[in-house]
Amino acid sequence: xxEELEEGGFDVxxxxxxxxxxxxxxxxxxSVLFENDRVRVxxxxxxxxxRGAFHIHDRNYFWTVVDGGIGKQRSPDxxxxxxxxxxxxxxxxxxxxxxxxxxxxxxxxxxxxxxITVELLD
Numbered sequence: 001x002x003e004e005l006e007e008g009g010f011d012v013x014x015x016x017x018x019x020x021x022x023x024x025x026x027x028x029x030x031s032v033l034f035e036n037d038r039v040r041v042x043x044x045x046x047x048x049x050x051r052g053a054f055h056i057h058d059r060n061y062f063w064t065v066v067d068g069g070i071g072k073q074r075s076p077d078x079x080x081x082x083x084x085x086x087x088x089x090x091x092x093x094x095x096x097x098x099x100x101x102x103x104x105x106x107x108x109x110x111x112x113x114x115x116i117t118v119e120l121l122d
Contacts, residue, residue, distance in 0.1 A: 001091065002083035005070070012078045015054060015104070019076055022054035022102045028061075029117055038122050044105070044115040051106035057093060058100040063117040065089040070109030076102050085113065 012019065029042025030052070044063070046052065054076070065085045074080045095101050107113045 002071075002085045002089055004081060004083050006082040008080055008082075009078050010074055010080055012076065015074070018054040018104070019102070022076070023056050023100075025053060025055040026058075027053070028055050028057060028119070029115075033116075038120070040119040040121060042117040042119070044113075044117055046105070046107035046113050048107050048110050048112070052104055054102055054104045056100050056102050057095040058097045060092070060094055060096075060120045061117055062090060062092040063115045065113075065115055067112055067114040069107060069111050069113035071113060072106040072108040074104045074106075082108055085115075 018025075029044040030046070031043050032040060033043050034041040044052065054074070065087055068084070068086045068089070070082065071085055072080055072082050093101070
């Protein structure tokens with residue numbers, strides 16, 4: 001599991017437009033590598049300083065780190081977590097339309113960070 005390096009706060013107003021759109025933003029990665037009626041496989045690839053917009057997770061999914069680094073994840077409540085992700089770290093997330101998660105993700109390190117994320121569609 002990722003090592004938590006820091007927790008803190010941020011100004012939510014800075015991301016107001018993104019947060020308003022996030023419940024309809026299901027773009028959870030940089031590109032879709034594969035999709036059928038059961039799964040959608042995303043690649044998340046971010047250069048240092050690059051950030052993926054706030055988006056929603058309303059399906060069960062798992063991710064695996066392909067190329068590790070430092071990531072910053074912001075939540076709509078104005079908090080963030082900075083974590084170290086190592087190659088091979090994997091996590092399963094239970095999300096449903098009634099119990100969804102909104103967040104963004106930023107590469108806060110100095111090397112490219114890359115994940116594979118698999119959404120379970122059925």
